[in-house]
Amino acid sequence: MNRPFAGSSISGPIRPAMPVLTHGAGANCNAPLLVALAGAFCDAGFAVLRCDLPFRQSRPHGPPQRGSAERDQQGLKAAVASMRQQTSGRVFLGGHSYGGRQASMLAAGEPGLLDRLLLLSYPLHPPRRPNELRTTHFPRLQTPAMFVLGIRDPFATIEELTAAFKLIPARTELLPIPAAGHELLTRQNRDNLPKQIVEAFRSFADGVPP
Numbered sequence: 001m002n003r004p005f006a007g008s009s010i011s012g013p014i015r016p017a018m019p020v021l022t023h024g025a026g027a028n029c030n031a032p033l034l035v036a037l038a039g040a041f042c043d044a045g046f047a048v049l050r051c052d053l054p055f056r057q058s059r060p061h062g063p064p065q066r067g068s069a070e071r072d073q074q075g076l077k078a079a080v081a082s083m084r085q086q087t088s089g090r091v092f093l094g095g096h097s098y099g100g101r102q103a104s105m106l107a108a109g110e111p112g113l114l115d116r117l118l119l120l121s122y123p124l125h126p127p128r129r130p131n132e133l134r135t136t137h138f139p140r141l142q143t144p145a146m147f148v149l150g151i152r153d154p155f156a157t158i159e160e161l162t163a164a165f166k167l168i169p170a171r172t173e174l175l176p177i178p179a180a181g182h183e184l185l186t187r188q189n190r191d192n193l194p195k196q197i198v199e200a201f202r203s204f205a206d207g208v209p210p
Contacts, residue, residue, distance in 0.1 A: 017090040017205065018083045019118065020049045022076060024097030025063040028056050033096055033120065033185050040194035044202065047086075051079045053099060064098065073106040080114055092205065094118030097155070097182065101134060104145065108137040116205045117145035118197075121182050124156035124164060138167035146173045146204045148197055150180030175200050 019041055023031045029050040038048040054075040055064035064072065076093060083091045093114045095103040100119035107117055125132050145168065149161055158176050165172045175197065180186055185193060 017092065017115075018047050018049070018087050019092040019094055020051060020076070020079045020083055021118075022051050022053055022079075022095040022099035022103065023056070024095075024099055024121070027096070028052050028060075031096065032190075033183065036185065036190065036194040037094075037120075037197060040198040043195075044198050049079055049083055051075070053102065069102060069105070072102045073109070076103055076106050077110070077113065090115035090205070092116045092118060092201075094120065096120040096184075097123050104141060105137050107143040107145075108140040111140075111142045114143060116201075117143050118201050119145055119147045120197075121149060121153055121184055122147055122156060122161065124160055127154035130160065133164070135164050135167055138164060139169065141168045142170050144171040144204070146175065146201055148175045148177060148184065148200075150177045150182060150184050152179065152181040155182055173200075173204050 021029075021034050021038060023029055023034055027034075029052045034050050038050050041048045053064070053068075053072040055068040055072055057075075076095075080091055080093060091114050093103045093107065094100065094117065097120070100117075100122050103117055104119060104122070107114060124134060147161060149156060149158060151158060158174070161174060165174070177184055177189070177193065180189065180193075
């Protein structure tokens with residue numbers, strides 16, 4: 001299948017529901033977590049788009065530069081539009097860390113653009129700076145969102161994230177991952193975690209309690 005734009009990879013059969021996955025500030029679309037998660041989605045019968053954010057397409061290494069957020073959100077919007085051209089069904093948008101934050105900001109700014117959010121290791125605040133919350137857009141978020149968080153993640157605690165859910169008018173769900181940090185994947189869970197996330201997200205997307 002042709003790639004819709006630079007720095008992307010589609011795999012799996014075309015299905016009525018299609019996830020778009022993107023990466024964190026220090027990675028790209030070939031990050032181990034995204035590759036493993038895309039494989040699990042494909043095994044479950046979905047077509048998946050893994051895409052590089054525009055900041056990563058512009059420079060192969062290093063974090064996003066100041067002012068990159070709007071352009072990165074537009075890149076995600078283009079990825080969603082590409083998937084919309086290939087399915088009449090639902091489109092999900094997911095991202096790890098920075099990518100998830102941009103996905104949630106895009107959804108908050110454009111209600112109805114996509115059907116569900118999968119937010120992996122949402123960076124609620126910088127490490128050791130819990131007062132600098134990244135929740136300004138949460139009250140405008142009308143897209144149902146499932147959050148996946150390692151209980152050792154320095155960017156948020158389970159309690160902090162649960163409290164932040166009160167700001168979000170849309171349906172939310174939290175999948176805590178024991179003994180995991182910000183990267184989520186560990187040597188102990190890498191064989192089971194991707195399938196666990198996909199199964200929980202399928203239930204969430206279909207409105208069925210896990």
